[in-house]
Amino acid sequence: MFTEGLEGEFMPPIPTPVPGGGRTELLRPDGSPLRVLVVDDETALVDLLAMTLRYEGWEVRAAANGVNGLRAAKEFRPDAVVLNIRLPDLDGLEVLSAMRRELRDVPVLVLTAKDAVEDRIAGLTAGGDDYVSKPFALEEAVARLRGLLRRSGMAAVRTESMLVVGDLTLDEDSHEVTRQGRSIHLTATEFELLRYLMRNPRRVLSKAQILDRVWSYDFGGQANVVELYISYLRKKIDAGRPPMIHTRRGAGYLIKPAEPAEAA
Amino acid sequence: MFTEGLEGEFMPPIPTPVPGGGRTELLRPDGSPLRVLVVDDETALVDLLAMTLRYEGWEVRAAANGVNGLRAAKEFRPDAVVLNIRLPDLDGLEVLSAMRRELRDVPVLVLTAKDAVEDRIAGLTAGGDDYVSKPFALEEAVARLRGLLRRSGMAAVRTESMLVVGDLTLDEDSHEVTRQGRSIHLTATEFELLRYLMRNPRRVLSKAQILDRVWSYDFGGQANVVELYISYLRKKIDAGRPPMIHTRRGAGYLIKPAEPAEAA
DNA sequence: TTCCCATCTGTGAGTTGTCTGAGAAGTTGT
DNA sequence: ACAACTTCTCAGACAACTCACAGATGGGAA
Structure with a gap:
């Protein structure tokens, strides 16, 4: 969006006015809120993330390990997933694969520990996914999730x-x-x-x-x-x-x- | 509501005049008053806050420590929580997490001691939460609580x-x-x-x-x-x-x- | 009208909040 | 391993703010 010279000063451009203070419409075609599944065993962090995402308009479901995560994926049919690759029970990569099989086209935001080997992750993100390494800023995680959704061409998401x-x-x-x-x-x-x-x-x-x-x-x-x-x-x-x-x-x-x- | 760009200087917005003296309707969809849970061990302050909030139209329940606070959260199902992070029995952060798990979507107003050298404040609050540091003005605390509720998109709250x-x-x-x-x-x-x-x-x-x-x-x-x-x-x-x-x-x-x- | 007392307001001292330069420590890229 | 860049701490300078004090103002009762 280039707002050159003309309206620059006296007339603010305001192409896409940000609604309600920046919060975006996270709605499916049927009008229900978008769903996100958060899988991580660090409960304090999950609570924080869940609360934040709910505030941002998501419907959130949390799971503390791989088994529950996969089960939740089946039942809950989320539109996006936040997944820690380091899980207490299953190998995160396995879980990721299973998620992909279960939920087609659903983007995954992968959480990695700071010291994690990056190149293993690099392969993952090829498929339209993204990752953030802990500890992250809430603002960044939320933004990444929004970005994923936008790029994954999710219809109905007017972000x-x-x-x-x-x-x-x-x-x-x-x-x-x-x-x-x-x-x-x-x-x-x-x-x-x-x-x-x-x-x-x-x-x-x-x-x-x-x-x-x-x-x-x-x-x-x-x-x-x-x-x-x-x-x-x-x-x-x-x-x-x-x-x-x-x-x-x-x-x-x-x-x-x-x-x-x-x-x- | 949304008075974008335009109204800037010359034309005062004058949106919805506040009804009956500025006090707002704190009612749930079913017509019962909104509930707030206050958790703090300083009884004098709790009494003061409780009285003030009742006058403002809230239904108030108080708890003097973390254990009772969590129990009250379960029973009372408040629509908002005022929580001192420094509690006599449990770690305030734990309590906060547990509250979030127990009461989804419920915003929390966190009370912090001024002298608590700003430590560990970071990463405390999620989307809809907010702080007030002691000693505060009652008017401010009440305003913050109202703001929390308004922004957390609580239906029925016409503020x-x-x-x-x-x-x-x-x-x-x-x-x-x-x-x-x-x-x-x-x-x-x-x-x-x-x-x-x-x-x-x-x-x-x-x-x-x-x-x-x-x-x-x-x-x-x-x-x-x-x-x-x-x-x-x-x-x-x-x-x-x-x-x-x-x-x-x-x-x-x-x-x-x-x-x-x-x-x- | 006069007097008393509540209220108003100018002055200035002390306090608090914010801004910013300097530099240490850490990170990234070549 | 070096250079360039980024993040963050620290501390001094400055500006904004809060409040006490005290004299000025003005309302209203006698």
């Missing part, structure tokens, strides 16, 4: 890969970010932060919320990384231009289309 | 994020305040005070009430901060325009739409 706020655009597929048509390079963390902000335009997000979504769930560092990265983003996004990233002292940050007249 | 009194609007999501369409910047305390007034339009609120609701429950200062902040608000809200904030000598303050005819 756009493009987020647009004012003259700022972010493409979740190509990871390209532009402001006023000019491409901007962001690091991985900066990108994740901006995506979270843009998925919640005009809403104040507290530093704690941002930390929880954008940083890995096991992050134990200082809360002021958020301030730091906001500062980085501003240099790249707002530099010189009318600011889009705003601080609400004591509350958090928010992003919104730059308004010509800023009132005190 | 708007926008408060409207006359030509004055306050958006709880973006923290934006406008009068006659012009954006007005407020500090955190001013915002909280105005929110309280606007949630109770045309009703006289005593300085004591205001102090109890808007300032942290442990506030020990002079009661005339309220006068001071009313003064600040007037400068920003009423400046020049027909006044909306009125003093009832010996009784308190109230806010109402500025009408040409001023009746006592």
